[in-house]
Amino acid sequence: MNTKKRVVAMLLAGGQGSRLYALTKNVAKPAVPYGGKYRLIDFPLSNCTNSGIDTVGVLTQYQPLVLNEYIGNGEPWDLDRMNGGVHVLPPYETQSGASWYEGTANAIYQNIRFIERYDPEYVVVLGGDHIYKMDYSKMIDFHVRNNADCTISVIDVPKAEASRFGIMICNDEGKVTDFVEKPKEPKSTLASMGIYVFSWDKLRKYLIENEKDANAKRKAGQPWSKDFGKDIITSMLRDGQSLFAYEFEGYWKDVGTLDSLWEANMDLINPNVPLDLYDPRWKIYTRSSYTPPQYIGEDAKVENSMVAEGSNVDGEVDFSVLFAGVTVEKGAEVRYSIVMPGTVIKAGAVVEYAIVGEDCVICEGARVGNPPEKSGDRDDWGIAVVGHNVTVSEGKSVAPKEIISDNV
Amino acid sequence: MSVNFNVLGLIFASLHDSSLREMTELRTMGSVPFGGRYRLIDFPLSNFVNSGISEVGVITKHNYGSLLDHIGSGRDWDLARKRGGIHILPPYSRTDNREGMYTSRLDALKNVWSYVDHSKAKYVILSNANFVATIDFDPILEQHISTGSDITLVYGTGYYEKEKRTHPAKNTVLEFDNENYFVSAMVDPDFSGECKIWLETMIVSKNVLSNIVSSASSSGIYSFTKSILQTSGHVYKIMGYEHKDVFMRIDSMQSFYKANMALLDADTRNALFPKGRPVFTKVGDNAPVHYGIDAKVKNSLIADGCIIEGTVENSILFRGVRVAKGAVVKNCVLMQGTIVGADSDINAMITDKNVEVQENAVHTCSVQHPLFIGKGGKA
Numbered sequence: 001m002n003t004k005k006r007v008v009a010m011l012l013a014g015g016q017g018s019r020l021y022a023l024t025k026n027v028a029k030p031a032v033p034y035g036g037k038y039r040l041i042d043f044p045l046s047n048c049t050n051s052g053i054d055t056v057g058v059l060t061q062y063q064p065l066v067l068n069e070y071i072g073n074g075e076p077w078d079l080d081r082m083n084g085g086v087h088v089l090p091p092y093e094t095q096s097g098a099s100w101y102e103g104t105a106n107a108i109y110q111n112i113r114f115i116e117r118y119d120p121e122y123v124v125v126l127g128g129d130h131i132y133k134m135d136y137s138k139m140i141d142f143h144v145r146n147n148a149d150c151t152i153s154v155i156d157v158p159k160a161e162a163s164r165f166g167i168m169i170c171n172d173e174g175k176v177t178d179f180v181e182k183p184k185e186p187k188s189t190l191a192s193m194g195i196y197v198f199s200w201d202k203l204r205k206y207l208i209e210n211e212k213d214a215n216a217k218r219k220a221g222q223p224w225s226k227d228f229g230k231d232i233i234t235s236m237l238r239d240g241q242s243l244f245a246y247e248f249e250g251y252w253k254d255v256g257t258l259d260s261l262w263e264a265n266m267d268l269i270n271p272n273v274p275l276d277l278y279d280p281r282w283k284i285y286t287r288s289s290y291t292p293p294q295y296i297g298e299d300a301k302v303e304n305s306m307v308a309e310g311s312n313v314d315g316e317v318d319f320s321v322l323f324a325g326v327t328v329e330k331g332a333e334v335r336y337s338i339v340m341p342g343t344v345i346k347a348g349a350v351v352e353y354a355i356v357g358e359d360c361v362i363c364e365g366a367r368v369g370n371p372p373e374k375s376g377d378r379d380d381w382g383i384a385v386v387g388h389n390v391t392v393s394e395g396k397s398v399a400p401k402e403i404i405s406d407n408v
Numbered sequence: 409m410s411v412n413f414n415v416l417g418l419i420f421a422s423l424h425d426s427s428l429r430e431m432t433e434l435r436t437m438g439s440v441p442f443g444g445r446y447r448l449i450d451f452p453l454s455n456f457v458n459s460g461i462s463e464v465g466v467i468t469k470h471n472y473g474s475l476l477d478h479i480g481s482g483r484d485w486d487l488a489r490k491r492g493g494i495h496i497l498p499p500y501s502r503t504d505n506r507e508g509m510y511t512s513r514l515d516a517l518k519n520v521w522s523y524v525d526h527s528k529a530k531y532v533i534l535s536n537a538n539f540v541a542t543i544d545f546d547p548i549l550e551q552h553i554s555t556g557s558d559i560t561l562v563y564g565t566g567y568y569e570k571e572k573r574t575h576p577a578k579n580t581v582l583e584f585d586n587e588n589y590f591v592s593a594m595v596d597p598d599f600s601g602e603c604k605i606w607l608e609t610m611i612v613s614k615n616v617l618s619n620i621v622s623s624a625s626s627s628g629i630y631s632f633t634k635s636i637l638q639t640s641g642h643v644y645k646i647m648g649y650e651h652k653d654v655f656m657r658i659d660s661m662q663s664f665y666k667a668n669m670a671l672l673d674a675d676t677r678n679a680l681f682p683k684g685r686p687v688f689t690k691v692g693d694n695a696p697v698h699y700g701i702d703a704k705v706k707n708s709l710i711a712d713g714c715i716i717e718g719t720v721e722n723s724i725l726f727r728g729v730r731v732a733k734g735a736v737v738k739n740c741v742l743m744q745g746t747i748v749g750a751d752s753d754i755n756a757m758i759t760d761k762n763v764e765v766q767e768n769a770v771h772t773c774s775v776q777h778p779l780f781i782g783k784g785g786k787a
Contacts, residue, residue: 294706
């Protein structure tokens, strides 16, 4: 028996991130690099630590190698604990056979025993692919104050975008009365952030119920699912359980697509975006690379950019985010782009409006991407993407909106 | 690389503190900040770790608070181990040495001998924190063992200036014959020229070290150079090993400044930070460097957590330095948390941690005599 924990966090990190496919061919989405030295999962993990949550289960399934190695014993996030700490939870085999995680609710269902070892009162369910800084302890306080069964974190989104999200409809007291996934005509602008606080006894009950129900449907050849929003929340609402919306104010970004990943990085350079990574009271922790400080050369020009340690810049960098150990040779130009760890941009190469993956080589005179104003057909314009470990040979180019994962 | 249980590493973290008094008033030589994100001790520590040595003792004297804070459990160097690991060895009182304060290498060794004796290692590598060098101990150890040496002295070929004799930290110049057998040692000799300078690093077989320390104790002569190299050189089999790469000795504010500035040279950086031999240090968890809309940066080494909105040239910026709009920083070494106010203009300054350069301030010094501002000071 472990020491009792009031709160256990479960982080859903199994996502394939199929819309980021050039960058998630060999890594799970939460391990995608972001912001010069981070990976997406650093945000929920650091939020847990900063909120005083020291027991975290990370549910992995798709391409777990990089993620497992990255999380390790949890030491970078202060989650290497004698009691609790971070635990990677892949699907496993039992006497009744092995089974993959069949949806977000099923992933937690399969780990009920893990949660029960800590005998928690509250379970926080988190996603691994959002950028935000949030004090979960305040949300838990809100949950307790309202005597809620489930509290869902929501953010007010522009009306035009509301149909992309799961939308919560609430009464004046903040109690959720209805939940609609991606409504065509949204009745509210409160979007679910995929962050839930559950009273554990209730969550446990609904997980078991959903599992039985879905399996029965499957047997009968009916459509079934084991999903948090679609099944657990909907059933709880149906049964008249007490669900509250907790309104979050601050920066929150979903990085589900390549475009939003690019935007989220550009946000870091924009002084008007309220995401402060330099606040010593709420640091975002990450597994560091042991590289020397960055060197900015005699002929370099670096403006409006974020550059991580170990980089060597002799060329021009503007409105860009360079990760650890990136080399920009003399005469190379990088604008409005994200360049991931270990990549080399050789002399005379131009990278504009692009995402370049880890350990790539952009050779002399090559061009990746193009600014929208230089592209003839605006509708056909987009961010150019080069996947990990790709070489773009001398003089070759990658067109706007083109996504490559093999050498050219 | 695998773990080498045969070797114990020892680092003298504060042998020459007095040579950099301005900076060691609050800390040991080993915890003097260097190169943007390091402390001097990171170099000998990483040399050990990268050579598979995972049992390391750090011998301190006083003001070792910052050193304890830097090293912590040792996990940033992978030295939080059950077998071996890092141990900080502060001085302690003994009946025959009331203050427990050693004055020389052998005196210090006598103080910590029970720790050394307890180790199962057959060889001891002694190293100092006042040399910046990236050294692979594997070939040196191989030479030591294959030649059956008692002592192997690691030296580098460099220019020695007799003018430097005024420094409290003495330079030891060595002489070897054609087969690398030790011939003689001179302390602060009266000439200038290219010589073999001892990097104050050596491998000593443990039984030999045991003899040396106990005879020093009975004779009361605790200077390794005097009692061993200069008088008993013939008693032991002593050989040299040349470290052919970059080494820098920090023995004054001048040489500290010069060694930092040397990192702006690509060859020096490549020699000190070769691929596959990382220099480990305490992780700071700072965000990447932010370059503002009017930032102009040239030929500078910049650590994470800096926010730069002004001009920076030929400088070393440690973690979390802020350079406000309109500020001009040239030829400076600015340590962690230094804030350079708007429209200020500074040249050839060394600022210790958390110094504040005020708005519109002008400090133009010469690179021959950089201006030092102590921890938390205002300029």
